[in-house]
Amino acid sequence: MEETGNIIHLRGQICQSLQFGHELFGEQFYVTTLRVPRLSGAEDFLPITISERLLIDEPLTAGSMLCLEGQLRSYNKVIEGAGRLLITAFAQRILNCEEDEENPNRVQLTGALCKPPSYRTTPFGREIADLMLAVNRSYGKSDYIPCITWGRTARYAANLKIGDRVQLVGRFQSRAYQKQLPDGTALNKVAYEVSVSRLSTVRDEPRRDFHTLPPQMQSPGALTGARDFQGARP
Template sequence: MADKVLENNQVSVTGVVDSEFTYSHEVFGEGFYMLEIVVNRLSNMADRIPLMVSERLVDVTQCYIGKTVQARGQFRSYNKHEEGHNRLILSVFVREFEVLEEDAVCTKPNSVYLNGYICKQPVYRMTPLGREIADLLLAVNRPYGKSDYLPCICWGRNARFAGKFKVGEHIHLWGRIQSRTYQKKIDADTVEKRTAYEISVSKIECAE
């Protein structure tokens, strides 16, 4: 049953490491660390993707900056309470980690598959330039009765299709993890630069 639930959420990312390991937390004596990789897009832009890696999976005392790595796992979320509000924190929970050769070729450096349920009414809109967009929040089941809440964005015909979904609808989607920076106003004198993550959807369908 646990293996079936794990299949609901599949991620594979390949990119260049751009940070040291930083300590995140410990569970039953197992330490978990954060690592950032840069994954190139076809458009020559890049996404900075955070990985959560167990110290039992890789030697976290080593520096991997500049190395190309491939990570497979799940896109996960948790709520972090700060400044009187809950903030959704997203990262790739790594189950497999491999250092690749510098000249390694990867045809799909950033791919995601999710099987989940619409948990918030989709928001369909058009940009000032006339581009169609729909924002979704997908609940994806995890083992032991937990769930991940993952923001997704659809474009064009997919946006029109997704904009008609109802809360509780069961869907499958495929896409990639994308990052974007934004300015968060902390107080009258302080503006903080932050990074948000979401799934950019390339294919979406209703589950039978």
Template sequence: MQTNNNKIFLRGRLAAPPSLSHTNHGVEYMLLPLSVCRLSGAEDTLHVIASREQLSALPPLDAGSPLTVSGEVRTFNNRSGVGSRLVISIFARSLSQEEGEDENHLELSGTICKPPVLRTTPLGRTICDMILAANRRYGRADYLPCIAWGSLAYRCGAMEVGGRLALEGRLQSRIYTKEIDGQTQERTAFEVSIMSLAGEEEYIDPNA
């Protein structure tokens, strides 16, 4: 199985104090909700996962603390029936507290695993939705929803399942409402906003 590129760099501030996410093989992993501003002024709140040991190397963190993260985007299927079905988070490889402008940069490559969907918004903007499967080193894969706009959406809409794609973009959050048992619930979805296709082999047609 070919390993794909999956690197994300984030700089922002904690939206809330760290809290326990889960324990795996005796290691405690903490959830760090990181708020990162876009150029437009909107904010994305992204879920960073780091071990308690990683946090011990930093000063105590609280809401508003600056945080810089390097890592990769991970996904898993939530079968509990509570919350979103696809859970997307950032697995931290390194943490620091560098001051600087907010930053959200993702380099990603993988295989298109569902037919891209080209559509038009109510405001007349053209967008393309697609799912990219990025293989990890150890036989697993992360399935990432991606979205492209404008002329880039037309290019992505012409791609085929099985094609290999390399891109640069950002991981963003989007709040939406869903009606369950007659009650409206507010949920957060995460998706990759494609800024550009990247690399010498930005798209490899499976039929070429």
């Protein structure tokens, strides 16, 4: 792996044929959706990006099982005049699938908070804190990964400050929700984020060298209900 601060491991079934996403320095990248089971029996439908170079010996079609290791990547795209943060699992290795694998969805991240935590309590009393984590990678780039914490972890995370470094373990998840429109109607949308199971602070100086969010990502609307995947350009 290129970075130890950003690791994802997924095993699931490809839902649809691979589609061309983009080309970078002569290398073509393809995108698709991976259906990954949760331990609870529910399923996540996750966007993934794969280089053509990984497909030479591993032709993948709809219905194929896929086990990958890679990184969570983000990029910004202007949609309907507003900046949107889009997330994808970027495959760096294709592995042999093991049917009896205990946990088919694992994420480990180390990064710095680039926005204040957003803490709230649901009508049923469940505590939640949303975090935006900046994870630096090579060539002066950063990936901005939305994370959601629960319960005691949410209370702890609510006291974190911009620049605080954290390490976390969780899963990459899809979450369906409805966005209320001004005319009173609701729009069905899907958010992609890391659901955090363990979180701890890194005991060193707060990070101030991560690359700041682009201006179009500064508004709250750019981070709330705006994690819809529409292709990938890592």
